[in-house]
Amino acid sequence: MNINQKEFDVNRLRYVIRSAKVEDGKSLAKVRLQIDGETENMDRKPGEAYIDELGFRQLIQEDTISKSNLFLVAEVNGKIAGFSRCEGNSLKRTAHKVEFGIAVLKEFWGHGIGKNLLQQSIDWADNNGIKKISLSVLETNEKAIILYKKYGFEVEGRLKNDKFLSDGKFYDTLVMGRLV
Template identity: 65%
Template sequence: MRSDSHSPVNLFLLAVVNRRIVGFSRCEGSHLKRLAHIVEFGVCVLKDFWGYGIGKHLLTASIAWADANGIKKMALSALETNVRAINLYQRFGFEIEGILKNDKILCDGKYYNTVVMGRWHDDENTHC
């Protein structure tokens, strides 16, 4: 968190309920010129707090920050089984750019695909 707060290409947001951290989001950029237009986005919300719009608010704030700071592309990845998140991302203009097959193995011993998504910002791009 500390390094993100000192870097103009990164953003770290916390969701706090009753002084308890219940979620966070992060945008990680690069100082390399060829990657300066893009950030990697990630979000996490405690399961007990799913369904309250916390992830949506973190995503909205992250998109606003990226757009205001000249970021042209936000990239992310989601487990294929996280359909609610994938649908949320699509409502905000993210498109599926690819699938990483059998990319993750979970505690059930099964392999799962990772969905790679991106959102391109231009002046005509609108979101929810």
Template identity: 60%
Template sequence: MIISQQLLSVNGLSYTIRSAMETDAQQLSDLRLQIDGETENLDRERGEAFIDVKGFEGIIKTDAESPRNLFLVAVVQERIVGFSRCAGVYLNRFAHKVEFGVCVSQDFWGYGIGKNLLQESVAWADANHITKMTLNVMETNEKAIELYKRFGFEIEGVLKNDKVLSDGNYYNTIMMGRFKNDRSVT
């Protein structure tokens, strides 16, 4: 699905949040690879599950045509610095929900980009009769967990010892869900 473009300014940085376009595929492939190497908050290490330009073109095309998917990008001066996706399932028993994921380049943390991508995704879900959003987050990513809670997400479960990070230790994955109109953002 496609949404209207939003222009935002946070902490002196102006950026746009808009739907991804097929012409974004190269930047998205490069950015995903970069971000995977910047943080251990995501599932992948740098280079794992690599998505090339053709792969991103296919995802963007599918998401643009699907009423159950949303692919957003955050753009600063024509450079994509973050993105999010809501991916729906087409089995009837799961047609009411989408899974949300987000990532932002470390150079652009602190500008509300992740928050605004989430806010646009929640608004889209609520407007499109999607009653549940789910996500997974590392237990150590406390800022993200608090942000998700402010948007009405609740902890639904814990996958214990789910990931091994570079320090050799095991970490839990927190599964969170949000039900439409459950809570308001504060």
């Protein structure tokens, strides 16, 4: 599904949030690989579960026609600075919910891109009959957890020792949800 493009100006950074286009495939492959190397908050190390340009193009095409999927990008001066995705399904028992994921390049942290991608996704969900948004977040990602709680997400569970990080320790993943 698509949304109308919105412009933002936060901390002297102008950007737009818009629906992903198939032409974004190449840039998204590079951005995702870079983000995976910038933080351990993501599920992957750089190169793991790699999605190439063609893979992103197919994903965007499918999401554009799906009523239960939304793929957004944040763009700064023609460059993708981050993206988010809501993925639903057509199973009758779970068609009311979507899984939310987000990624923002480190150089653009602190400009509200994550917050605005989240807000646009929530607005879309609320206006399209989605009753629940679920997400997973690493227990150490305190800024994200605070943001999610601010937008009505609650901790629904904890996956113990779910992630093994570079410091040689295991960390929990929080499962959070927002009900309409």
